[in-house]
Amino acid sequence: MKIAIVGAGAIGGYVGAKLSLAGEDVTFIVRGANLEAIRRNGMKLILEDGSEHIADQVKATDNYRLAGRQDLVILALKAHQLESIADQLHHLLGPETAIVTMQNGIPYWYFYKHGGALEGSHLKMVDPTGEISEKIPASRVIGCVVYPASELIAPGVVRHFEGERFPLGELDGSSSERVTRISACFVNAGFKAPVLDDIRSEIWLKLWGNLSFNPISALTHSTLVDICQFPLSRELAAALMTEAQTIAHKLGISFRVPLDKRIAGAEKIGKHKTSMLKDVEAGRALEIDALVGSVIELARLTHTPTPHLDTVYALVKLLAKTFEEERGQVQLQRVA
């Protein structure tokens, strides 16, 4: 399959390297030092067992037009980075090209083919200007939940920590020919890629952890096990998750795992820093609006009170604002 991966970071690098090693025709859409490194050496993948694999057949470019039409486009950017690529994406799209979205959080396409009173509603938190929905048509999208954890440790070098599951699903729940084909392609590359008839419920299950543990960890610099074992933060995580569950239930979502078990699962991961804490430490922009702001937007749409989510959202937004101002100061000092 001809596959473009937009964003060759932790997840894009991991997925693209494995697909290429399995014989797929992979092009990374990538920029900066990462582009140079992949062009020079391919994408190096370091697996959990320490083994190293070089995907040296991958192509890498920052030119969408040159990459050309694809069978499949995988969007592996952070949610707040989608707008920056939306304008260029059409170069990759032929009449049948499918798009797999690999962002954590509530996706911009959430209400497409959702049914009910909220069908077609637009979510400002993840698509502030409407440009993403306009230029990345939801009719092409296959939903996906990313369970693996990985990190781009240097340009062109990705380390995989754990997990291989990428559940997929059509937005209308059907088992179409295209989703079946993409699932088979993922399985052939060594991933688990079950086709689900309710991808939104799986998105909420993953998000349950992200909307609670990620902001708490970013605010307190604590790992998952620390948050889960300290009674007050465990209680706060449970309160955030309970509010989210009320919203989700109103939207027809069912959780296949009870709340206590979901917290126990996070606790078992141990001394692990969430991606939002890693972003804080690295001075990168935080995925707050996709993970928390969008849930609050859904709360407003479903008339659900969310005092805990509102409080945590306010605090983590302030944290991000302070960081942005500090970064601005540092840049100004460098210019001076």
Ligand SMILES: NC(=O)C1=CN([C@@H]2O[C@H](COP(=O)(O)OP(=O)(O)OC[C@H]3O[C@@H](n4cnc5c(N)ncnc54)[C@H](OP(=O)(O)O)[C@@H]3O)[C@@H](O)[C@H]2O)C=CC1
């Ligand atoms: N990492 C993980 O273990 C997990 C991540 N996820 C989710 O997966 C998604 C991707 O996260 P992750 O891979 O960690 O993020 P990364 O930051 O590692 O990767 C994103 C990549 O996109 C690139 N990028 C951003 N904007 C552009 C652009 N305009 N053109 C080209 N490239 C661009 C970035 O490059 P540059 O550095 O040049 O900006 C970066 O390499 C997120 O939603 C995250 O929450 C989910 C589960 C686990």
Ligand SMILES: CC(C)(CO)C(=O)C(=O)O
């Ligand atoms: C580790 C985990 C599961 C925390 O919610 C995660 O998905 C993240 O760090 O973004």
